[in-house]
Amino acid sequence: MKFKNIKIKQGQKVIINEYSGTIPTTGIISVVGPNGIGKTTLLKALAGLIPYEGVILDQATLTYLPQKNRFYDAIKVDEFLGLVPTNHPQAGWRKQVFKQLDIADLQGKNVNTLSGGQQQRVWLAFSLIQSKSILMLDEPLTYLDLKYQQRFLSLISTASQFCTIIQIVHDLNIANQYSDIVWLLTVKTLLAGTPTQVLTATNLNIVFATTVKIHRTSAGQRWFSV
Numbered sequence: 001m002k003f004k005n006i007k008i009k010q011g012q013k014v015i016i017n018e019y020s021g022t023i024p025t026t027g028i029i030s031v032v033g034p035n036g037i038g039k040t041t042l043l044k045a046l047a048g049l050i051p052y053e054g055v056i057l058d059q060a061t062l063t064y065l066p067q068k069n070r071f072y073d074a075i076k077v078d079e080f081l082g083l084v085p086t087n088h089p090q091a092g093w094r095k096q097v098f099k100q101l102d103i104a105d106l107q108g109k110n111v112n113t114l115s116g117g118q119q120q121r122v123w124l125a126f127s128l129i130q131s132k133s134i135l136m137l138d139e140p141l142t143y144l145d146l147k148y149q150q151r152f153l154s155l156i157s158t159a160s161q162f163c164t165i166i167q168i169v170h171d172l173n174i175a176n177q178y179s180d181i182v183w184l185l186t187v188k189t190l191l192a193g194t195p196t197q198v199l200t201a202t203n204l205n206i207v208f209a210t211t212v213k214i215h216r217t218s219a220g221q222r223w224f225s226v
């Protein structure tokens, strides 16, 4: 899927200034950039949820999981997840997702009585088990503890072999370690490339207007701090 010159305005204010990009058929894209730069707005436009100028070619089937989600009805976890058809093309995928996110522990409970992290596990399971070609996740790690962050990242690494994950993340270490491609949003442009190409000290210092330090572990892996 390609998009070209996507431009979005709120009233007279230009939020997104003619971003162009390509979404491959598999892999993980991490969208990074400062608060308010337009990450959510871009994903919503790509998901067809808000109007834009420009073109999107080759519309794909996609799921979009917003940053904040609310359950309005007292539906049970198993009833809610039962809304997703069970015919995912990857054998055993649904079972794997449920196991990693410990959905069995939540079965039989009303979704609106769960804690924030438990609700997020249900929403992530709901999104991951759908057989769509693109899965867009807005800050999926929010509310998850370290164990479930790790398990979620492992799940998307597997999912990215058969679909494309586009996730908004603020943690540069996660973007660096778990992405095939990074989209770094600046006021003027969308910089796309591998983590090594895009997450450079020069780019980060300009975009985040702060000093981002890049270190190396003894094994040579890069890590980031401020």
Ligand SMILES: Nc1ncnc2c1ncn2[C@@H]1O[C@H](COP(=O)(O)OP(=O)(O)OP(=O)(O)O)[C@@H](O)[C@H]1O
Pocket (backbone or CB within 6 Å): 010, 015, 033, 034, 035, 036, 037, 038, 039, 040, 041, 042
């Ligand atoms: N409904 C709206 N009406 C007016 N302005 C909006 C609306 N939604 C978003 N904006 C503005 O659009 C800009 C981009 O917002 P967006 O939520 O896309 O940023 P973001 O990069 O995802 O930020 P964050 O990292 O803080 O979540 C911001 O300046 C925001 O104030």
